[in-house]
Amino acid sequence: xxxxxxxxxxxxxxxxxxxxxxxxxxxxxxxxxxxxxxxxxxxxxxxxxxxxxxxxxxxxxxxxxxxxxxxxxxxxxxxxxxxxxxxxxxxxxxxxxxxxxxxxxxxxxxxxxxxxxxxxxxxxxxxxxxxxx
Numbered sequence: 001x002x003x004x005x006x007x008x009x010x011x012x013x014x015x016x017x018x019x020x021x022x023x024x025x026x027x028x029x030x031x032x033x034x035x036x037x038x039x040x041x042x043x044x045x046x047x048x049x050x051x052x053x054x055x056x057x058x059x060x061x062x063x064x065x066x067x068x069x070x071x072x073x074x075x076x077x078x079x080x081x082x083x084x085x086x087x088x089x090x091x092x093x094x095x096x097x098x099x100x101x102x103x104x105x106x107x108x109x110x111x112x113x114x115x116x117x118x119x120x121x122x123x124x125x126x127x128x129x130x131x132x133x
Contacts, residue, residue, distance in 0.1 A: 023059055023081070025052070028043075029042060029049075030042040030049065030052060030061070030077070032059075032081050040080050040081040040082075042061075042081040045075065045083075046064075046071070047063050047065075047067070047073075048064050049061055049062075049063055049064075051099060051100060055102070055104075055121065057078075057105070057121075058076045058078045059076070059077045059081065060074065060075075060076050060087075061074065061077060062074045062099075065095035065097050068095050070089065070091075070092045071089060072086040072087050072088065072089040072090075074096050075087065085123075085124045086124055087109070087121065087126070088124055090113075090117060091111075094112055094115065095111060096109050096111055096117075097111060098111070102121070105120060105121050105122045106118065106119065107121050110132070114132050115130065115131055115132065116129070
């Protein structure tokens with residue numbers, strides 16, 4: 001088996017050769033090899049990364065919602081894995097807890113308190129909210 005990358009300290013990897021591997025989750029961090037040979041690493045902002053999706057305008061990340069009431073657990077990173085913006089928070093006593101259902105620039109997001117939200121991922125705005133329970 002070929003060695004994928006050289007392990008550095010504290011769970012970070014240095015990928016060799018600038019190969020285009022897209023964005024991957026390695027040791028809990030998002031890692032992306034850029035076309036110019038640089039490698040970018042994004043560590044979770046709060047807890048741990050539960051899922052991510054690469055889109056035309058960046059990467060959407062959903063972190064574990066544990067202890068995040070009043071804060072959004074979903075945010076967007078730009079093409080170099082730099083923070084761009086949060087998706088609006090579902091409420092002061094609610095969190096996004098369900099897997100993201102992404103359709104282009106839009107997504108359906110489910111919350112712990114039983115609401116679904118239709119959001120524009122590019123802007124972070126919630127434009128539709130409905131109770132499902």
